[in-house]
Amino acid sequence: MRRRSLAALCLVASVAASSVLAAEVEPxxxxxxxxxxxxxxxxxxxxxxxxxxxxAERVTCYCGCPHLQVSKCFCGTADSIRAEIATRLDxxxxxxxxxxxxxxxxxxxxxxVPPRIGFxxxxxxxxxxxxxxxxxxxxxxxxxxxxxxxxxxxxTLSNPLEARLREDLRRTVEEGS
Amino acid sequence: xxxxxxxxxLKGLVLLIGWAAACFLLAGVQNSDRWLAAGxxxxxxxxxxxxxxAAILVRAIFxxxxxxxxxxxxxxxxxxxxxxxxxxxAGMDGSMLMWLLFLSGYSALAIATRxxxxxxxxxxxxLTLALSMLFFAGMVAFMTNPLERLxxxxxxxxxxxxxxxxxxxxxxxxxxxxxxxxxxxPFAFAVGALVTRRMDGDWIRTVRPWVIWxxxxxxxxxxxxxxxxxxxxxxxxxxxxxPVENASFMPWLAATAYLHSVMVQExxxxxxxxxxxxxxLAFALSIFGTFITRSGIVESVHSFAxxxxxxxxxxxxxxxxxxxxxxxFWRWPDLKTEHRIxxxxxxxxxxxxxxxxxxxxxxxxxxxxxxPTISEWATGKRFTVxxxxxxxxxGTMAMLLLVLTGMGPVVSWRxxxxxxxxxxxxxxxxxxxxxxxxxFLAGIRQPLPLTTWALSAFVIACVLGxxxxxxxxxxxxxxxxxxxxxxxxxxxxxxRYGGYVVHLAxxxxxxxxxxxxxxxxxxxxxxxxxxxxxxxxxxxxxASSPYQTGRSDVERVDLRVERGGQExxxxxxEFKIHHKFPEPEKDVAVRQTAAGDLYAILAEPVDRATGRxxxxxxxxxxxxxxxxxxYLLIAGTVLCLWPQAxxxxxxx
Numbered sequence: 001m002r003r004r005s006l007a008a009l010c011l012v013a014s015v016a017a018s019s020v021l022a023a024e025v026e027p028x029x030x031x032x033x034x035x036x037x038x039x040x041x042x043x044x045x046x047x048x049x050x051x052x053x054x055x056a057e058r059v060t061c062y063c064g065c066p067h068l069q070v071s072k073c074f075c076g077t078a079d080s081i082r083a084e085i086a087t088r089l090d091x092x093x094x095x096x097x098x099x100x101x102x103x104x105x106x107x108x109x110x111x112x113v114p115p116r117i118g119f120x121x122x123x124x125x126x127x128x129x130x131x132x133x134x135x136x137x138x139x140x141x142x143x144x145x146x147x148x149x150x151x152x153x154x155x156t157l158s159n160p161l162e163a164r165l166r167e168d169l170r171r172t173v174e175e176g177s
Numbered sequence: 178x179x180x181x182x183x184x185x186x187l188k189g190l191v192l193l194i195g196w197a198a199a200c201f202l203l204a205g206v207q208n209s210d211r212w213l214a215a216g217x218x219x220x221x222x223x224x225x226x227x228x229x230x231a232a233i234l235v236r237a238i239f240x241x242x243x244x245x246x247x248x249x250x251x252x253x254x255x256x257x258x259x260x261x262x263x264x265x266x267a268g269m270d271g272s273m274l275m276w277l278l279f280l281s282g283y284s285a286l287a288i289a290t291r292x293x294x295x296x297x298x299x300x301x302x303x304l305t306l307a308l309s310m311l312f313f314a315g316m317v318a319f320m321t322n323p324l325e326r327l328x329x330x331x332x333x334x335x336x337x338x339x340x341x342x343x344x345x346x347x348x349x350x351x352x353x354x355x356x357x358x359x360x361x362x363p364f365a366f367a368v369g370a371l372v373t374r375r376m377d378g379d380w381i382r383t384v385r386p387w388v389i390w391x392x393x394x395x396x397x398x399x400x401x402x403x404x405x406x407x408x409x410x411x412x413x414x415x416x417x418x419x420p421v422e423n424a425s426f427m428p429w430l431a432a433t434a435y436l437h438s439v440m441v442q443e444x445x446x447x448x449x450x451x452x453x454x455x456x457x458l459a460f461a462l463s464i465f466g467t468f469i470t471r472s473g474i475v476e477s478v479h480s481f482a483x484x485x486x487x488x489x490x491x492x493x494x495x496x497x498x499x500x501x502x503x504x505x506f507w508r509w510p511d512l513k514t515e516h517r518i519x520x521x522x523x524x525x526x527x528x529x530x531x532x533x534x535x536x537x538x539x540x541x542x543x544x545x546x547x548x549p550t551i552s553e554w555a556t557g558k559r560f561t562v563x564x565x566x567x568x569x570x571x572g573t574m575a576m577l578l579l580v581l582t583g584m585g586p587v588v589s590w591r592x593x594x595x596x597x598x599x600x601x602x603x604x605x606x607x608x609x610x611x612x613x614x615x616x617f618l619a620g621i622r623q624p625l626p627l628t629t630w631a632l633s634a635f636v637i638a639c640v641l642g643x644x645x646x647x648x649x650x651x652x653x654x655x656x657x658x659x660x661x662x663x664x665x666x667x668x669x670x671x672x673r674y675g676g677y678v679v680h681l682a683x684x685x686x687x688x689x690x691x692x693x694x695x696x697x698x699x700x701x702x703x704x705x706x707x708x709x710x711x712x713x714x715x716x717x718x719x720a721s722s723p724y725q726t727g728r729s730d731v732e733r734v735d736l737r738v739e740r741g742g743q744e745x746x747x748x749x750x751e752f753k754i755h756h757k758f759p760e761p762e763k764d765v766a767v768r769q770t771a772a773g774d775l776y777a778i779l780a781e782p783v784d785r786a787t788g789r790x791x792x793x794x795x796x797x798x799x800x801x802x803x804x805x806x807x808y809l810l811i812a813g814t815v816l817c818l819w820p821q822a823x824x825x826x827x828x829x
Contacts (some may be wrong), residue, residue, distance in 0.1 A: 112563030119555045127541045127570050134533040140528050145518045
């Protein structure tokens with residue numbers, strides 16, 4: 001009964017907290033900019049446009065900062081790439097075509113992440129395979145290494161935490177005395 | 178004159194360390210105390226020699242002896258004193274001498290404080306340390322000697338790269354190097370234990386602080402590096418999965434896996450071979466990281482100039498791996514486990530899963546770091562893997578780690594029942610569910626941060642639950658107040674509760690990291706009086722003020738930050754053009770709060786004709802929690818290392 005009340009209380013609290021959070025967490029909408037005139041604003045509008053960001057995420061800056069995507073690099077080179085992406089989008093070019101154009105110009109090394117084709121699939125397949133095979137191997141090994149008399153060992157007492165703490169406490173007190 | 182003495186002293190050290198290695202070998206083979214004493218003396222003397230060489234280099238830097246090539250490369254007359262000191266490790270040659278300095282310091286300390294119970298291991302520990310020192314002394318003396326003279330005398334030095342002239346760089350590299358180098362001592366103990374077939378619990382207990390210390394240094398060093406990147410590089414982040422960052426992350430992961438699995442060996446006599454392997458892996462990875470950064474095999478923003486030392490480091494890594502594998506193969510029959518696993522639902526099995534996840538993240542990070550080389554072998558073209566892929570892949574695996582971070586302290590040794598688990602985890606699971614639901618209802622839909630925050634709540638609830646239940650039991654047992662019960666609980670087992678504090682730090686760290694998924698940014702070319710709004714902050718460009726420092730021309734802008742109509746801060750980002758270096762430097766201005774950082778960058782020099790300035794403003798949520806987590810991690814580790822009261826009493 002007490003537990004149910006606690007769960008209900010938590011649920012109510014979470015709904016209440018969500019309303020507070022909803023007020024705090026703003027969607028990543030475009031920031032409002034005041035004052036700048038249109039020509040000077042070309043750079044910043046490209047910087048904030050979500051469609052530009054989506055493409056800027058896919059290519060790395062060639063300013064000499066390896067690994068930094070254009071979306072995250074704040075150097076002049078990244079600025080000009082973002083502005084160029086914005087212009088190309090405004091001219092009706094499709095995102096994939098824009099990325100393809102950068103690859104043609106600078107080579108495939110400009111891509112922030114290798115394309116999901118052929119050999120590069122290994123990047124995405126290796127981690128889950130390692131984890132799944134590892135867990136499977138550990139479970140199999142654990143079963144094999146298990147003592148035959150394991151079943152005879154009683155599972156922990158009705159209040160396992162308290163029993164464990166009491167045992168630890170007893171041991172440390174004995175050691176200390 | 179002194180510089181020339183130091184130059185040849187470094188070469189002489191190679192002979193001395195070689196002699197120390199020979200003495201330790203003879204001491205081990207002949208079981209001779211005489212050779213052992215000789216080896217110890219030679220090792221201590223070589224440490225003194227290295228200190229002398231380091232002092233000579235520091236003196237040359239402070240005196241402005243620009244006839245020394247290294248001094249001319251990294252220092253200049255106008256360099257502030259604090260950075261003259263950091264110039265010691267700001268370049269390749271000096272950093273290699275620092276490696277040797279720390280290595281010889283650790284070696285001298287390990288040999289000087291040898292425990293009597295480990296007497297049989299000492300010659301082999303000494304031999305391993307001496308051989309490692311021999312490698313680095315050889316590199317320093319013959320490949321990267323920082324005391325080499327220039328043929329043409331220079332009036333002034335080139336000066337230090339401006340991005341390195343930052344207070345975080347005064348502590349980041351030494352801390353990180355102390356971590357890298359410190360892993361040599363546990364490696365040496367493992368070698369000693371395997372050679373002498375003393376695979377009992379004794380050496381494991383002796384080596385414990387020798388693992389925790391470098392582990393702490395690596396962790397804190399990474400955070401210091403993140404601090405430096407955050408305030409100095411001006412891209413608004415603190416971690417970019419750059420190869421050099423990964424190089425420090427990988428040995429830290431291996432050492433963390435060891436710190437968990439060794440508990441099983443201490444308690445149950447299991448995983449002997451595995452634990453020895455982890456120590457060897459951690460040291461091999463620390464040397465491999467140095468190979469990555471100094472060979473130019475992968476591109477990195479941190480890379481030192483390419484040099485000829487790469488192949489030597491690769492050879493050293495191969496030697497470490499071969500030695501470790503050979504010893505394990507040789508001593509395999511002695512590494513049989515004393516006990517077996519009682520149940521899959523047990524803390525022992527939890528540690529096995531924990532090790533699997535740590536090493537999977539380590540392996541994947543290594544694979545992705547080396548992917549440019551791997552893809553070149555496989556496809557003929559070099560592909561670099563960007564930060565987003567690392568975050569996605571490692572972030573997903575880290576979720577498993579978070580689950581285990583919460584579960585680990587609660588699951589019983591040997592065998593836990595499903596019923597006891599249900600009892601222990603019901604509360605934390607309800608809390609995690611409520612946090613997840615609240616965030617979802619609040620509009621957060623990104624799976625990774627949503628899961629991270631919910632699981633972090635789970636970890637915090639599990640760990641605090643352990644503290645609470647323990648404090649209650651102690652308070653009842655001793656008939657004292659709850660707070661005194663809590664203090665008594667922690668005081669009775671520093672190691673366990675220090676570890677739990679570290680688990681809390683991990684949860685807090687993840688909370689902070691996940692916040693970056695909600696970063697907002699804006700960029701504007703503003704005239705004085707104009708403004709830009711980011712995440713409820715109204716940022717107004719007030720004025721600009723150029724000034725000169727003698728070494729650079731600086732543009733500074735004043736940005737007034739208002740929130741809810743109230744002025745809350747004045748940010749002053751700067752744009753510096755250095756006279757000696759072509760790359761401009763952007764000094765960011767940051768307003769830190771618990772909710773997030775307002776991060777301002779002056780992207781370009783102010784247009785003098787119009788007064789317009791290009792301003793970038795970022796809202797980085799929850800970054801402060803990453804730094805707080807690092808301090809909590811230090812506190813937890815110090816608690817782990819703090820001697821127990823009973824032992825102190827015995828000692829006195």
